[in-house]
Amino acid sequence: MPLDLLGLAFATFVALGGAIGYLKSNSVASLVSGLVFGALISLSAQLAAGNAKNYNLAPAAVCLVLFLVMGSRFMNSKKLMPAGMVAAASLFMTIRYALRFF
Template sequence: MTVDYFGLAFSVFIALGGLIGYLKSNSIASLVTGLSFGALISLTAQFASGQPKGYSLLPAALCLVLCLVMGSRFLESKKFMPAGMVAATSLLMTIRYILNAC
């Protein structure tokens, strides 16, 4: 079974982002969302790595939701950090997982 290193790195990136958001602004929503999405992306990415190609759509859907939410926050705030960066990396991961599903 292959290990999805990009998926693991991305899930750690999301979880750490939530932790940093909590530490900087005492935002419990950032902590819960970051840890939840980080764990879900990690689990679905590892599950999908040992399955047929169609299972890559599970982590792709999570990355797409994260991209849309953070993309809308980026458009509202016009600040690249953190919303723009998370939206951009989520978009790249969504594309990667969709290409893996084909």
């Protein structure tokens, strides 16, 4: 399978979002969670692209957890940026990876 460019772009989006959250409001939690989730998404996307016969649900699981976390933050704050946008992108990626699995 070729490299999962959409998965790597999403991982970069999440990691950069965490860095921007840190720069805007000195939120260490945003920085750490953005970098951790970005790294997990990147790693799972690379593993998923590495061997088509050994595909698993790891990328979908990571994106689902991110969707649940950011979706609950969106429901509490009602702010589209950043929680709503990340929740929507995470839901899209979860569905994408789940469809690839099945």
